[in-house]
Amino acid sequence: MSREDLHLPQRGMGSTARTDKWWLQPLVVFLVLSAFVVYTTWAALQGEHYFAHANGEHYLSPFYSPLLYGAAHEPYWIAQGIPSWWPSFIPFSPAMLILVGPGLMRFTCYYYRGAYYKSFWADPLACGVGEPRKGYRGENSFPLIMQNIHRYVFYPAAAFVLVLLYDGYKALWFTAADGSTEFGIGVGSVILIMNALLLGGYTFGCHCARHQIGGFLNSLAKRPIRAKCYGCVSALNKRHMYWAWVSLIWVALTDVYVRLLSMGYITDLRIIF
Numbered sequence: 001m002s003r004e005d006l007h008l009p010q011r012g013m014g015s016t017a018r019t020d021k022w023w024l025q026p027l028v029v030f031l032v033l034s035a036f037v038v039y040t041t042w043a044a045l046q047g048e049h050y051f052a053h054a055n056g057e058h059y060l061s062p063f064y065s066p067l068l069y070g071a072a073h074e075p076y077w078i079a080q081g082i083p084s085w086w087p088s089f090i091p092f093s094p095a096m097l098i099l100v101g102p103g104l105m106r107f108t109c110y111y112y113r114g115a116y117y118k119s120f121w122a123d124p125l126a127c128g129v130g131e132p133r134k135g136y137r138g139e140n141s142f143p144l145i146m147q148n149i150h151r152y153v154f155y156p157a158a159a160f161v162l163v164l165l166y167d168g169y170k171a172l173w174f175t176a177a178d179g180s181t182e183f184g185i186g187v188g189s190v191i192l193i194m195n196a197l198l199l200g201g202y203t204f205g206c207h208c209a210r211h212q213i214g215g216f217l218n219s220l221a222k223r224p225i226r227a228k229c230y231g232c233v234s235a236l237n238k239r240h241m242y243w244a245w246v247s248l249i250w251v252a253l254t255d256v257y258v259r260l261l262s263m264g265y266i267t268d269l270r271i272i273f
Contacts, residue, residue, distance in 0.1 A: 015130040016126075016128050016130065017128070018126070018129065022125070022126040022127075022128075022129060025118075026119040027119070029116065029119040030119035032245075032248075032249075033115070033116055033119065036248060036249075039252055040099070040252065043095070044093055044096060045091070045095075046093065047094065047095070048262075049258075049259045049263050050063065050064040050067075050095070050258060050259065051064070051067070051070070051075070052258050052261035052262045053175075054261075055267065055268060056174040056175040056176065056177075057171070057174055057186055057189075057268050058075070058171055058175070059189075059192060059257075059258045060074075060075060060170075060192075062167070062192075062199075062254055062255060063095050063099060063251075064098070065160075065163055066098060066163045069081065069082060101153065101156040101160055104149065104153040105150075105153050105154065106244075108148075108149055108150035109206070109244065110207060111240050111241055150208065151208050151211075154212075158203055161199050161200045164192075164196035164199060165193075165196045167192055168189070168193035168195070168196045171186070171192045172184065172185060172189050174270075183272075184271075184272055184273050185270070186271060187269045187271065188257060188258070189271075190271070192254060195251055195254045198247040198251075199251065201239075201243040201247065202240070202243035202244050202246075204236060205233060205236025205237045205240050205243050206237070206240070210234060210237055213226060214226050214227070
C-alpha cells in the first residue's frame with residue numbers, strides 16, 4: 001500500500017467556518033483570570049489589612065495564610081516583624097512567602113491549562129478556529145515542560161487546605177470584652193470555612209489525588225477503605241471544572257471581605273453569640 005503525506009490547509013489566526021459565538025468562552029476566561037491575577041497581585045503587595053480583629057473576630061485572609069511573619073497582635077507562625085534576611089530594597093509583604101504554593105497548583109492544573117491555553121495563548125482559541133502558529137512544540141520544551149511539576153506542587157497545596165481549615169476553626173472563636181475567648185459564628189466564620197471546603201474540593205479532586213489514593217493499583221477490591229476514598233475523590237474529579245472556578249472566585253471574595261472588615265468599611269454580623 002502506498003503512503004502519502006496529507007497536508008491540511010493552515011488557517012489564519014481566528015479564521016473559521018463556525019457561525020456560533022465560539023469566542024465568548026475564551027473571552028470570559030481571559031477576563032476572569034486576568035481580573036483574578038491583577039487583584040491577587042495587588043492584594044499580596046499591600047502587606048496590610050489582611051487580618052480582621054477589631055470586634056473580637058479572628059479572620060485571616062487566605063492570601064496571607066499561613067502568616068509566617070506578622071505584627072504583635074496577628075497570628076504569626078515564626079516571628080514578629082520583617083525577617084532579617086529579607087532584602088531591604090524590596091518592600092515586604094507576608095503574602096510573598098506563601099502565594100507561590102497555591103499559585104503553582106492552579107497554574108499547572110490540567111483544567112486551567114486547557115482554559116488559559118485557549119484564552120491567553122490561542123492554542124487554539126477554540127475547536128476549528130485558526131491559531132497564530134504553524135507548528136506544535138508540545139510540553140517537552142521550555143516553558144511548557146514546567147507544567148510537569150503539577151504532581152509535586154499538589155502536596156504543598158494540600159497542606160495549605162489544612163491550614164485554611166484551621167483558620168476556619170479559629171474564626172469560630174471570638175475575644176470578649178473581658179479578654180476571654182468564646183464560641184460564636186459570624187458571617188466571616190462561614191466565609192472562611194466555606195473557602196477552605198471549596199479549595200479542598202478543588203485540590204482533592206485533582207488527578208494527582210486520585211493517583212495517590214489508588215490510581216497505581218491494579219485492584220481496589222481488597223482495600224475497602226481506599227476504595228471508598230478513591231470513590232470520593234473520583235466524585236470530586238467529575239466536577240473539577242466547577243470546583244476550580246467556584247474556589248477561585250470565593251478565595252478572592254474572602255480576601256475582599258476580610259480587607260473591608262480590617263479597614264472598617266463594614267462590620268461582621270454575628271449569627272450565633
